[in-house]
Amino acid sequence: MAISFENALGVHPQALSLRERRSEVLAANLANADTPNYKARDLDFQSILKNQMPSNGRSLERTHVRHQQAGNMQLGAELLYRNPHQASLDGNTVEDHIEQAKYAENSVQYQASLTFLNGKFSGLMSAIRGE
Known part of the structure; x- marks a missing residue:
């Protein structure tokens, strides 16, 4: 009997990938904290993950050859601008303390992921060993 890693691992691989991408975005914000007119960006983790996961346990199917394949979603399209709590004179919207906390x-x-x-x-390995 073959093991379906998608069923066995659940949402965790996708969540890990999104967390990695969000780390890159937040690090870019921190690196550009002194760049004039730089706009802080972030990912809406919950909505992206919800859109990537099939609903009701059903997988997405392509009904036409020209439809986009599931799983090839570009994360860059979901980047949102962060609204600053206090405006900067040089147009930069990065607030160090907020970015560091995020x-x-x-x-x-x-x-955690x-x-x-x-x-x-570990559970899969225990099942394979018959423990």
């Missing part, structure tokens, strides 16, 4: 929060959530995946793989 980066730290995302880092903890990334680690890794822990969940590790647990899933």
Whole structure:
């Protein structure tokens, strides 16, 4: 009997990928904190993950050859601009303390996704060994 990793691992691989992409976006914000007219960006993690996951356990099917294939979604389209709490005179919308907090929060959530995946793989290994 073949193991379906998509069914066995659930949402965790997609979540890990999105957390990685969000780390890149937040790091770019921090790197450009002193760049005039730089606009802080972020990902709406919940909505992107919800859109990527099939509903009701059903997988997405292509009904026409010219339809876009599921899973090839470009994350760049979901980048949103962050509204600053306090406007900067040079047009930069990066607020260091906000970006650092968001980066730290995302880092903890990334680690949690890794822990969940590790647990899933441990369970699969136990099942394979017959334990």
